[in-house]
Amino acid sequence: MAGDSSRIAGPDGLRADARRNRGRVLVAARAVFADHGIDAPMATVARRAGVGVATLYRHFPTRDALVRSAYAEQMETCARALAEALADPDPWRGFQQLVETVCELQREERGFPAAFVAAFPDSTAEHARIRERAERDLMILVRRAKAAGALRPDFHPSDLAVALLSHCGLVTALPHDRPASRRLVAYLLQSFRAEGTHGALPPPSALSLRSFPLAADGSRGQRSSRA
Numbered sequence: 508m509a510g511d512s513s514r515i516a517g518p519d520g521l522r523a524d525a526r527r528n529r530g531r532v533l534v535a536a537r538a539v540f541a542d543h544g545i546d547a548p549m550a551t552v553a554r555r556a557g558v559g560v561a562t563l564y565r566h567f568p569t570r571d572a573l574v575r576s577a578y579a580e581q582m583e584t585c586a587r588a589l590a591e592a593l594a595d596p597d598p599w600r601g602f603q604q605l606v607e608t609v610c611e612l613q614r615e616e617r618g619f620p621a622a623f624v625a626a627f628p629d630s631t632a633e634h635a636r637i638r639e640r641a642e643r644d645l646m647i648l649v650r651r652a653k654a655a656g657a658l659r660p661d662f663h664p665s666d667l668a669v670a671l672l673s674h675c676g677l678v679t680a681l682p683h684d685r686p687a688s689r690r691l692v693a694y695l696l697q698s699f700r701a702e703g704t705h706g707a708l709p710p711p712s713a714l715s716l717r718s719f720p721l722a723a724d725g726s727r728g729q730r731s732s733r734a
Contacts, residue, residue: 529566531556536577540618545574578622581612589641592648599657602648603696609671610692614678614685620671659701663711670695 535556539547549570553563567573575582588608592601612619645664652658674691681687 525566528556528558528562532558532563532566532573533577536573537616537618540574540577540622541616545570545618545621549573574622578616578619581616581619584612585609586641589644589648593644598648598651598655599700602652602658602699605648606667606670606696607692610674610688613671613675614688617679617682620675653701656701658699661707662699665712666699669712670699 532552536552539552539555543551549563550560552573553560556563563573567576585608588605592598592605595601595604616622642664645667649658649662649664653660653662674688674695677684677691678688
């Protein structure tokens with residue numbers, strides 16, 4: 508008599524039923540975080556996934572582990588977009604595609620910006636190193652775009668933080684209005700172009716890029732308890 512295939516472990520060491528439960532938890536987590544924020548009770552995620560709380564904790568012992576896993580693909584996408592922007596021989600095209608990629612993720616996953624901040628606190632030397640490298644790479648891209656005469660000379664990194672924060676507010680208020688999102692991104696990018704410069708701007712904001720997804724971390728550090 509054939510055995511139950513759901514009990515056969517796959518290459519990742521998980522049985523098919525366990526893999527399905529894990530997948531359901533990740534889908535539910537993204538939905539719950541988008542609706543209620545990443546501080547939503549873990550029990551709410553379990554209930555949304557249709558699994559027991561014990562099952563959730565068996566796969567994700569801490570909230571950090573769940574947040575990291577739920578948005579791992581998005582974090583990798585942002586890191587890849589920054590690397591591709593740096594490799595593009597046209598620095599403006601690279602800059603534009605980077606901004607569009609991050610805004611697309613904000614639009615698709617409303618919980619992602621807050622999740623990124625939670626997943627990459629400046630609590631360890633490794634996290635700080637990853638952030639610093641991403642910020643350094645972004646500054647290289649900005650300098651190249653300015654040198655090419657494409658990016659306005661008075662562009663400041665905090666301008667990008669303001670732009671991403673503005674777009675995040677829009678997609679939070681109007682989560683299904685894709686045309687409004689795309690139009691805002693186009694306006695913002697046009698305002699960054701050197702040929703769009705008309706007069707001096709007020710002083711830049713004190714905002715930092717540390718709260719925005721420009722790096723990815725493969726580690727699985729744990730910051731908090733199950734609470």
